[in-house]
Amino acid sequence: MRTPLLIVVVLALLTGVPPFLGLGLQNTFINVLIACLFALAFNLLVGQAGLLSFGHAAYYGVGAFTTLHLMQAVEHGFAFPTPLLPLAGAAAGLVVGVVAGFFATIRSGVYFALVTLAIAELLHSLAPHWQGVFGGEAGLSSMRMPWAGFTFGSTLQVYYLTLAWVALSIWVLWAYTRTPFGRLTLALRDNEQRVRFLGYDAHATKVIVFAISATFSGIAGALQAIANETANYSLFSAHVSAQVVLQTFVGGSTVFFGPALGAAVFTVFADQISDLTRSWQLYQGEIFVLVVLFAPTGIGGIVEHHLRHWRQLDWSRLAAPYALGGFGGALVAAAAVFLTETLSVLFGEPYALMRKKAGDGYPSFDLFGIHWAPTNPVTWSVPLVLFLAGVFLLLRARREIAALWDAIRSAPASQTADDEVDASLQSTQHSPV
Amino acid sequence: MSMPLHSLQLIDVTKSFDSTIVIRGVNLEILTGERHAVIGPNGAGKSTLFNLVSGMFPPSSGEIRLRGRSITGLPPHRINRGGLARSFQITNIFHRMSVFENLRVGVMARHRVRYGLFRPVARMHRINDETREILALVRLDGRADHMAGDLTYSEQRALEIGMTLTTGADVILLDEPTAGMSREETARAVELIRDVTKGKTLLIVEHDMSVVFSLCDRVSVLVYGQILATDTPERISANREVQQAYLGEEAAL
Amino acid sequence: MEFAIVSALNGVIYGLLLFMVSAGLTLIFGMMGVLNFAHASFYMLGAYAAYAVSSRVNFWVGLLIAPLVVGVVGMLVERFLLRRVHTFGHAHQLLLTFGLALIFEELIKLFFGDFPVNYRMPENLRFAAFTVFGTDYPFYRMFIGAVAVIMFIALYVLLARTRIGIVVRAAERLPNMAEALGHDVPLVFTSVFGAGAALAGLAGAVAGAFFPTNPNMALDMAIIVFVVVVVGGLGSLKGSLVASVMIGLFSSFAVGIDWSLATLCDLVGLGAWARSVGGLLTMTISSISGTIPFLLMLIVLLVRPAGLMGERN
Numbered sequence: 001m002r003t004p005l006l007i008v009v010v011l012a013l014l015t016g017v018p019p020f021l022g023l024g025l026q027n028t029f030i031n032v033l034i035a036c037l038f039a040l041a042f043n044l045l046v047g048q049a050g051l052l053s054f055g056h057a058a059y060y061g062v063g064a065f066t067t068l069h070l071m072q073a074v075e076h077g078f079a080f081p082t083p084l085l086p087l088a089g090a091a092a093g094l095v096v097g098v099v100a101g102f103f104a105t106i107r108s109g110v111y112f113a114l115v116t117l118a119i120a121e122l123l124h125s126l127a128p129h130w131q132g133v134f135g136g137e138a139g140l141s142s143m144r145m146p147w148a149g150f151t152f153g154s155t156l157q158v159y160y161l162t163l164a165w166v167a168l169s170i171w172v173l174w175a176y177t178r179t180p181f182g183r184l185t186l187a188l189r190d191n192e193q194r195v196r197f198l199g200y201d202a203h204a205t206k207v208i209v210f211a212i213s214a215t216f217s218g219i220a221g222a223l224q225a226i227a228n229e230t231a232n233y234s235l236f237s238a239h240v241s242a243q244v245v246l247q248t249f250v251g252g253s254t255v256f257f258g259p260a261l262g263a264a265v266f267t268v269f270a271d272q273i274s275d276l277t278r279s280w281q282l283y284q285g286e287i288f289v290l291v292v293l294f295a296p297t298g299i300g301g302i303v304e305h306h307l308r309h310w311r312q313l314d315w316s317r318l319a320a321p322y323a324l325g326g327f328g329g330a331l332v333a334a335a336a337v338f339l340t341e342t343l344s345v346l347f348g349e350p351y352a353l354m355r356k357k358a359g360d361g362y363p364s365f366d367l368f369g370i371h372w373a374p375t376n377p378v379t380w381s382v383p384l385v386l387f388l389a390g391v392f393l394l395l396r397a398r399r400e401i402a403a404l405w406d407a408i409r410s411a412p413a414s415q416t417a418d419d420e421v422d423a424s425l426q427s428t429q430h431s432p433v
Numbered sequence: 434m435s436m437p438l439h440s441l442q443l444i445d446v447t448k449s450f451d452s453t454i455v456i457r458g459v460n461l462e463i464l465t466g467e468r469h470a471v472i473g474p475n476g477a478g479k480s481t482l483f484n485l486v487s488g489m490f491p492p493s494s495g496e497i498r499l500r501g502r503s504i505t506g507l508p509p510h511r512i513n514r515g516g517l518a519r520s521f522q523i524t525n526i527f528h529r530m531s532v533f534e535n536l537r538v539g540v541m542a543r544h545r546v547r548y549g550l551f552r553p554v555a556r557m558h559r560i561n562d563e564t565r566e567i568l569a570l571v572r573l574d575g576r577a578d579h580m581a582g583d584l585t586y587s588e589q590r591a592l593e594i595g596m597t598l599t600t601g602a603d604v605i606l607l608d609e610p611t612a613g614m615s616r617e618e619t620a621r622a623v624e625l626i627r628d629v630t631k632g633k634t635l636l637i638v639e640h641d642m643s644v645v646f647s648l649c650d651r652v653s654v655l656v657y658g659q660i661l662a663t664d665t666p667e668r669i670s671a672n673r674e675v676q677q678a679y680l681g682e683e684a685a686l
Numbered sequence: 687m688e689f690a691i692v693s694a695l696n697g698v699i700y701g702l703l704l705f706m707v708s709a710g711l712t713l714i715f716g717m718m719g720v721l722n723f724a725h726a727s728f729y730m731l732g733a734y735a736a737y738a739v740s741s742r743v744n745f746w747v748g749l750l751i752a753p754l755v756v757g758v759v760g761m762l763v764e765r766f767l768l769r770r771v772h773t774f775g776h777a778h779q780l781l782l783t784f785g786l787a788l789i790f791e792e793l794i795k796l797f798f799g800d801f802p803v804n805y806r807m808p809e810n811l812r813f814a815a816f817t818v819f820g821t822d823y824p825f826y827r828m829f830i831g832a833v834a835v836i837m838f839i840a841l842y843v844l845l846a847r848t849r850i851g852i853v854v855r856a857a858e859r860l861p862n863m864a865e866a867l868g869h870d871v872p873l874v875f876t877s878v879f880g881a882g883a884a885l886a887g888l889a890g891a892v893a894g895a896f897f898p899t900n901p902n903m904a905l906d907m908a909i910i911v912f913v914v915v916v917v918g919g920l921g922s923l924k925g926s927l928v929a930s931v932m933i934g935l936f937s938s939f940a941v942g943i944d945w946s947l948a949t950l951c952d953l954v955g956l957g958a959w960a961r962s963v964g965g966l967l968t969m970t971i972s973s974i975s976g977t978i979p980f981l982l983m984l985i986v987l988l989v990r991p992a993g994l995m996g997e998r999n
Contacts, residue, residue, distance in 0.1 A: 052777055054784070103984055106991045110721045110920065113780060114912040115987065121909050122980035129973045132965035180541050180549035180557065187538045190527040197487065197525075199513035199542040199600050208548060238905055242788060249781060282792035289785035293767070296774055340796065347797050 011167065018159055026155045027227075028271050033159075033166045034223045035267045039247045039259035040173055041216035047253040048177070049209045050189030051105070052113045055120030056217055057240035062096045062123070063089030063218025064225040064235055065134055071142035071225070082147040086165050086222040093218020094211055101210025105203055108192070120241055127233035139232025162223050169216055174256065176212070185209050246288045251300050258300025265299070279340050286336065312408045321400035328393030335386035341367055342383075346374060437501045440465040440604050440634040441486065441517075446495035448478075448485055448658075455481045456492070457658040463604075468635040470645045470666075473655035474678060479638045480522060482655065483608050486636075487519040488512040499604065513542075518602035522609045522638075524589045526596065528582035532573055535581050535592055537564045539599025564599070570629055571595035587618045591625065598629055605630055607637045611644055623648055642670070654678065688819035693938045695818075699827050701934025702834035706889035707907060708914045708926045709841065710882030716921035717857065717878055719776060720768065723783035725886055726908035727790035732756045732887025733894025733903065734794055737805035745808040745895070752891035753884040760883025764876045787904065795901045802900035826896050833892050837885065838927070854878060913979045917986045918994055925994055933979045940975035 018026050038060060045051045063086075070088040074080050104115045127134035134140070144152040152158060176182045188195050188205055196202050225231050234240075243266070251262020266284060273280040291298055297305070306313065345351055345365050354363050362374045372379045441463040448456040455478045463469050471479050485492050491506035498504065504512050527535050537554070540563050541547070554560070568574050571591045576584060581592060594610055610626060611619045623644055626635070639645050645652055646666045653663040656678045662669060669675055711725045732752045740748030763786065771778040807826050814822035845851035856864040857874040865871040894903070910933065918929030947967040948960035960967040971978075986994065 050777075052780060103987050106987050107916075109776065110715075110780065111916055113721075114916050115983070117909060118913055118916070118980045118983050122977055122984075125976040125980070126974060129969055130965065175553070176550070178553040178555065179551065180546045180554045180560075183534060183554055184538060184541065184547070186530060187527050187534075190529050191525060194521075194525045194527065194596070195538070196509045197513060197519060198539045198596070199510050200547055201508075201510050205548075238909075242784075245781070245784065246788075279792065279796060282789060282796065285785055285788035285792055289767075289782065289789060292778060292782050292785055293770055296771075296778060344796055347799075349799070 014163055015160075019156060023155050026159050028268065030155070030159050030162050030223075030227050031271070032264050032267045033162050034220050034227070035244075035247060035263035036260040037166045037169050037223070038217055038220035038244050039251065039263040040170060040256075041213050041220060042244045043248050043253050043259040044173060044176070044185075044213040044216070045209060046248060047256075047259070048182070048185045048189060049206065051206065051210070053104070053116040053213075053241075054113050054238075054245065055116035055118070055241050056213075056244055057236050057238070058100060058116075058120040058123050059093045059097055059214035059217035060221035060224075060240060060244075061127075061231070061233075061235035062092045063221030064231040065140060065221075066092035066218070067222035067225040068140040068142050068231050071144065071229075072140070074145045075142055082145055082150070082152055082226075083161055083164075085226055086219045089218040089220075089222025089225070090215050091218070093214040093216070093221070097211040097214025097218075098207060101207040101214065105206035105210060117238070117241070120236055120238070124233060124236035124238075127236060134233055135231075137233065139230060141230045143229055144226060158227050162227065165219060165223055169219055170260075173216060177256070181205075181208070246284060250288055250291050250298055252298025252302070252304075254297050255300035255304045258298050258304075261300050261303075262298060277341060277344070279344055282340060283337070309408055314404075318401070318404055321397045321404070324393055325397030325401065328390045328395075328397055331386050331390030331393065333390075335383040335390060338368075338386065339383040342372070342379070438465060439463060439498075440500055441636065442496075442498040442501075443482075443486070444496040444498070446482075446485060446492045446497060448481060448490075448493050455658050456485065458495070459655070459658070459660055461653060461660060461663070463634060463636055464651075465634055466632070467651060468630065468637070468649045470649040470652045471636065471638050471655055472640070472642070472645060472652060472669075473661075477655045478658045479655055480608060481658075483519060483606055483636075483638060486512075487517065487606060513600055513602065516602050517604040517606065518597045518600050519606035520593045520597040520608055520610060522612060524586075524593050526581045526589060526592050528580070530581060531578050532581055532584065532592060533564060533568065533577040536567050536595055536599050537561070539596050540564045540567070543599060543601040567595050567599055570598070571625060587614055587622070590614065590622065594622075594625065594629065603632075604634045605636070607635065609638050609640065611639070611641055619644060642666075688821060689942050691818050692821065692823065693942055694935065695823065696827065697935035697938030698931055699831040699834075699934070700938060701931035702831050702838075703889060703893055704910060704914055704934055705927050705930035706834045706837055707886050708911045708918070708930055709838070709923060710885040711911060712915055712918075712920055712923060712926045714879055714882045715915070717854070718875055720779045721776075721783070721920070722879075722882075723780060723908070724763070724787040724790060725783075725882070726911055727787045727904045728756050728760060728883040728886035729890040729893075729907050730794060730901070730904035731759060731790065732890030733805060733899045734798060734803070734890075735887065736891035736894060737798075737803055737899060740805070740895075745811075749888075749891050753888040756887025756890075757880040757884030761876050761880035763883075764879035768879070769872075787908070791901055791904055794904075798901070800901060802898045805894050805899040807895040824896075830892055830896065833888070837888070841885075841923075910979055913983045916983050928994055933982060936978050936982060937975055940971050940978045943971040946970045 014029075018029055021029070038056075042053065042056050045053050045056075067085050067088045070078075070080060070085055074082065074085075100116070100119050104112055104119065107115070128137045130136070144158070146152060150157055152161070177186075184195070184200065184205060188200075188202065188209075192202055195205070221231075221235065224235075244263075247262040247266045248259040249262065250266060251260065251264075252258030269284065270280065273283065277283075295302060345367060351365060354365070355361065357363075364371050364373045366372075439462045441461075443459050443461040446456055446459045447454065459482065471482065473479055484490060486497055486504075488504070488507055488509035488511070496503055496505050499512065499515050499517055502515070504515060504517075507515075527538070530538075537560060540560050541549070541554070543563075544557075544560055546557065546560065549557075565574070565577075568577055571594060573588060573591055573595065576588060581589065584592065590610060590612075594607065597605055597607065607626065611622045614622060619641060626637075627648060635649075637644075637649065649666060651663060652666050652669045654661040654669060654672075654675050661674055661678060662672055664672070707726060707729050710728075711722060714725070715721050732755075735755045736745075736748035736752035738748075739751045767782060767786070768779060771782050811826050811829065813825050815825040815828045816823055843851075845855060853864065853869050854874060856867075857869065857871050857878075861871050864874075890903075897903075914926055914929045914933060917933070918925030918927070946969055948957055951957050951960035951967070
């Protein structure tokens with residue numbers, strides 16, 4: 001049983017390592033866990049039911065606000081165990097999810113996406129004006145109250161609380177895929193019309209799926225409220241909804257753990273890279289578009305694909321082209337980063353000032369520890385050369401890799417798939433959304 | 434409770450789309466337990482009729498009764514729960530799920546496990562056993578774990594029929610089940626249909642007259658949205674008007 | 687009274703502006719089944735392109751060049767990006783255009799900064815068209831409306847009366863048949879996509895000189911335009927027009943209405959109580975005017991799920 005072992009190892013690491021990490025990293029871990037839960041809740045709707053929601057921040061946000069209200073009540077003496085606070089988020093997500101889901105699933109396809117976006121925006125535009133519920137523009141704040149000997153004052157305690165809830169929630173989401181309703185959701189995504197003719201009320205089914213997804217999104221929001229002890233209307237913004245979409249598809253929506261993978265990667269990326277450059281969201285967007293264009297099943301899908309064909313993979317022959325492709329990709333990325341950062345400098349305010357001082361000329365600037373002159377063709381040839389070299393290597397590698405995979409696919413159809421891997425990694429089938 | 438004489442009744446049913454009248458006043462009565470075919474030239478409205486009966490859209494006027502109770506204008510899932518199930522002319526299966534799961538979805542509905550959220554479906558033995566029965570009935574046991582999208586055409590048609598049976602309906606509508614099949618495949622399909630509709634009421638749209646002859650008790654001829662005649666297959670094929678309507682169409686007559 | 691007239695004018699003109707943007711979106715959807723999430727980004731690109739040109743050359747040259755630039759960008763997007771994901775299905779097209787919208791927003795921020803830019807109408811257009819009860823009504827607003835109306839007429843004539851229009855409509859209905867008849871359908875698609883983008887770009891170029899031009903304008907416009915097409919029905923130009931004007935009017939009037947539920951309570955003498963409760967009861971319509979389009983959408987979804995003009999699939 002390979003996968004349960006993997007899960008135990010991961011859980012052990014997640015439990016044992018953080019006490020030895022600094023506060024900053026502990027916080028990052030908390031954010032990663034919350035993002036993973038949110039993405040998995042989101043994927044319930046997308047990967048399972050085929051419903052693409054662009055406004056999931058709504059349920060995340062109401063979860064956070066409701067929890068904060070409960071926290072404020074506890075602060076003022078209401079006896080409620082702190083570790084159970086996320087229940088408030090779940091309840092809020094459920095209620096709002098049922099109502100919103102009812103409206104959103106009246107129509108399907110593209111309309112569904114638009115309505116979900118509008119519902120989130122409705123909350124986003126309403127919240128700053130509603131002092132009582134959302135704390136107006138400033139938002140709400142509270143404090144975690146101690147319970148049963150735990151102060152919940154340290155980041156580490158908050159981390160373990162988050163870990164417990166996230167692990168439990170993920171287990172429930174996983175179990176869901178095994179229930180009759182979970183299988184029905186898959187069928188709904190595959191062929192909604194047929195589901196109707198088999199005696200199911202498709203609209204009711206969709207509302208239920210939506211509500212479940214919103215419930216767990218509410219728990220994620222609650223965990224954020226507990227960790228940050230504050231929430232404001234920006235939690236409803238399109239940016240929050242966009243992040244979960246990006247994370248889910250970069251990670252892969254066809255594999256159960258794909259979105260968690262994407263959430264982890266992008267959260268860490270945002271955390272680390274946002275300190276280094278202003279253009280980190282541009283890079284995120286570009287990675288997302290590249291995944292949609294060239295790797296629609298995401299990182300998770302690619303990993304699952306390799307695991308499924310594991311016994312047929314001849315690494316002695318695959319290693320070289322993969323390395324070549326990886327190197328080519330790195331060169332292209334370097335070119336993109338160089339160009340972007342250069343443009344960022346050249347079009348930025350500080351440079352405009354420098355230009356004025358230099359009498360409207362084009363003075364040199366510093367980037368990556370080197371001095372560059374904008375008028376020197378060498379400056380621009382660097383990204384160009386990197387890009388061309390990278391593309392060349394990528395194309396070479398792609399041809400070789402494609403040939404090797406063709407050979408693998410046309411190999412005699414022996415059931416080489418590790419069935420356990422298959423069953424436990426996949427809750428959906430192979431095609432992207 | 435005794436079974437009504439008529440399982441299905443269409444009373445003055447019409448259907449128009451915008452300004453095009455497709456069904457012009459159809460009166461049809463299907464006896465309980467009979468096997469009834471609907472034949473007619475292309476464009477006569479046969480699929481539209483099926484769509485009306487199964488609830489895909491409501492009739493523009495008229496009434497449809499299932500076992501005496503009106504189902505006019507009801508949505509498909511309510512009609513299905515009332516005991517009527519249909520297959521589709523263009524295979525309408527769950528391509529990305531296994532054959533077993535394709536059938537199980539319908540069986541779950543039959544057992545009213547529609548929103549079952551608290552037990553893994555793998556432990557629902559009655560449902561799984563019944564699914565395996567239907568799997569055997571449509572002779573797809575060897576392909577249980579294959580993805581439905583990977584099946585051959587006639588295997589998919591068999592699955593299509595199987596899915597129609599899973600909900601336990603006793604009024605079965607089959608829309609051109611043998612379309613695109615070779616002679617041998619058609620013969621096998623007819624055997625299958627005969628087996629699985631024992632004791633049920635069958636309404637079948639067909640182009641292949643040999644199927645109609647070997648399978649059906651009565652035939653209705655639909656031409657330009659109206660029933661031209663309803664009779665036994667032998668008398669229908671001898672009917673002058675029917676022959677005229679089919680001039681140039683069916684060689685099998 | 688003055689309020690009613692001014693609001694009505696503002697509402698209709700804002701509605702026409704929304705229509706300029708949503709027309710392209712709805713045309714492209716009707717033709718290619720693609721909902722272009724980045725359509726409002728073309729609106730923003732148009733505004734910024736016009737700003738870039740007009741700050742170096744001339745406002746009118748900017749108005750001319752901006753739609754052309756945006757149109758070309760649109761054609762490139764369709765030809766090299768959208769077409770690639772066509773085989774993956776509608777969801778992937780939606781995701782791709784969603785990603786593009788993000789990228790466009792970030793690119794604008796890269797080149798022009800996070801804050802609004804000073805794109806203003808030229809001085810010679812800064813006069814009053816007429817006076818309403820003592821208030822000057824800006825000519826430029828009328829100009830925006832006029833551009834929208836001209837565009838609508840031109841679109842109608844083009845589609846209904848010219849050969850190009852017939853080919854486009856044929857390609858929309860039955861692309862395979864149109865191709866069999868010798869028309870280069872992929873080229874038609876690329877051109878329509880580019881034209882839709884250019885329209886949005888023109889709208890941005892014109893509106894950006896009056897309304898704020900900032901990196902958020904794409905998102906703000908996108909959301910309203912999406913509400914328009916949900917209410918009006920995707921694929922229906924008439925529906926877009928009606929929904930646009932409706933939303934324009936509702937939003938416009940809402941801005942000036944200071945009623946709240948407490949005002950309603952005044953009628954039955956419970957005003958003081960309502961005000962003491964606060965919260966939802968004292969929220970004025972004017973303060974939540976931004977929320978009005980969404981409420982409208984929810985109501986339409988309940989009452990007429992297929993949209994005002996019926997759903998086009």
